[in-house]
Amino acid sequence: MSEAVTRVQVGGSAGTDPYEVLIGRQLLGELGGLIGDRAKRVAVIHPEALADTGEALRADLAEQGFEAVAIQVPNAEEAKTAEVAAYCWKALGQSGFTRTDVVVGVGGGATTDLAGFVAATWLRGVRWIAVPTTVLAMVDAAVGGKTGINTAEGKNLVGAFHPPAGVLCDLAALDSLPVHDYVSGLAEIIKAGFIADPVILDLIESDPEAARTPAGPHTAELIERSIRVKAEVVSGDLKESGLREILNYGHTLAHAIEKNERYKWRHGAAVSVGMHFAAELGRLAGRLDDATADRHRTILESVGLPLSYRYDQWPKLVENMKVDKKSRGDLLRFIVLDGLAKPTVLEGPDPAVLLAAYGEVGE
């Protein structure tokens, strides 16, 4: 008997095509149907770490009658470059990829961001399907249509809003994920807890050690709740004209750290430090109560996420934050909390307050 599949709908308002996020096990049988009859060719973009998965998918799609190619890209952030995107465009061109053909991105958030970007830009936009294989990609990166690559100047500076035609979250994929990567994804789950769904925080706090593994008792619920938070936000504001900015909680500093580390840090680890900073900023700005601010440290630390970054790097981080997409002119803007699940924008904080908040984070 097949296990239950949960379906979460995304979009469908304001002229966007709705699509579904499927959460369950053994979901890859759904792929052919999502690709549809109009496609002749399918490109499966996958990272080196998932070479076997990528090849198995390609072979399966070929058996179903598609002209299927597998495009292997580097692991992690090394895939999110203009050079790798160009390599993928070349492979699509050589396969004769047309507007009815489909890209499938299988992997972590770096791979799905790249695959979505390649799909957004090829022929000015072809359909794509996300098959996220990390917890972070399931709960965040693969949902919502933000696609893109990094440049030397900053994180995700080149990209497009291009929602997928469907998202398949096969929980079985998480079993092969290194614990470091699993825990990194918990940062975005905790983010969803602080900005919108505090039950997420209660579930993690009930057994932080168990939350660190896919075998934990609340894994499926944590993933589903986080996807529902993301789905609701992006359904109301696909192109980030307002509400969607709350998903950037902790990201202003996080992206500055990632750039400073030349994209060698895991995104979730940087978001963890970034949320710690945002909590201190909220507290010092007089917005956030002490208990909720302190809760950030406790919960992030309890699952093994980092809280600190190098104090002496502050001037560089400030420079990096200026290219954050939420900036307007010379004004830095941060998402902070007015209380639990009450995200808001803090515009142009006093540099002294920013430094004081970083004083709590820097080591």
Ligand SMILES: NC(=O)c1ccc[n+]([C@@H]2O[C@H](COP(=O)([O-])OP(=O)(O)OC[C@H]3O[C@@H](n4cnc5c(N)ncnc54)[C@H](O)[C@@H]3O)[C@@H](O)[C@H]2O)c1
């Ligand atoms: N588009 C969005 O809305 C959005 C949201 C959040 C994060 N992101 C982006 O997502 C990226 C981070 O994604 P991530 O945390 O998934 O990291 P990742 O994609 O870098 O994956 C981490 C590592 O795990 C490997 N891997 C993936 N699945 C595996 C599996 N099942 N078993 C073993 N190894 C596996 C990858 O090849 C990589 O080496 C960042 O670039 C971030 O900017 C985008």
Ligand SMILES: O=C(O)C(=O)C[C@@H](O)[C@H](O)[C@H](O)COP(=O)(O)O
């Ligand atoms: O979907 C969003 O919107 C987010 O901000 C989710 C973030 O977790 C994600 O890291 C996103 O890629 C950041 O977007 P950016 O526009 O700040 O690059």
Ligand SMILES: [Zn+2]
């Ligand atoms: Zn993120």
